[in-house]
Amino acid sequence: MNSTPEFIIEPCKKEHIKKIVDGINSYNLSKVPPLSDIWTPLExxxxxxxxxxxxxxxxxxxxxxxxxxKILWVAENYRNQGIGSKLLQHVENIAKEKGAEIAMLDTFDFQAEGFYLKNGYTVIGEIENFPKGHKRIYLSKKLT
Known part of the structure; x- marks a missing residue:
């Protein structure tokens, strides 16, 4: 008598994504009630x-x-002119108006760690040697 259930793992298709997202959201919201009804894009x-x-x-x-x-990008020939800081401040101000109290992101040591530190973010974690020879850095900032 085989009591081990059999499973099939297959590539996720677009139609599966909603069920996966709804499943994790349902679980998460059963543990901590939402302060907002939906994801509000600020792009x-x-x-x-x-x-x-x-x-x-x-x-x-x-x-x-x-x-x-998720992503902040400035074309290379426009960097170091305050454009990234303007974009970041613009989004942070809108987020505060909508009730956000904290901002979070990740970057790599070859990307923009110094930029985010200069803009008031604090390192809250790192993954060393990812990618090899570098590190992934997680940052946050209180918006209140």
Whole structure:
């Protein structure tokens, strides 16, 4: 008598994603009630006077009013001119108006650790040697 259930693991298709997301959200919200009903995207692009996209920020506010910064990018020839800081401050201000109390993100040592430190973020964790010879850095900032 075989009491071990059999399982099949297969590649996830687009139609499976909603069930997975809904499943984890349902579990999480059964443990900690939401402060917000949905993910609120805060996504912006910045353009030069010619209308060319020279940077952008992809982020959003989640169930518990945390600003999650996913990507901040500025074109190389526009870096070190305050553009990234303007984008970051713009998003943080909107997030605060919407009730966010904390911002969080991750970066790599070859990306923007110094930039985020300069903008008031604090390192809260690191993964050494990822990718090999580098580190992944997790940062946060109180927005209140």
């Amino acid at each position: 912006f692009v910045i353009k030069n006077t010619n209308g060319e996209e020279i940077g952008g920020l992809l982020s959003g506010i989640g169930y518990w009013n945390g600003l999650e910064i």
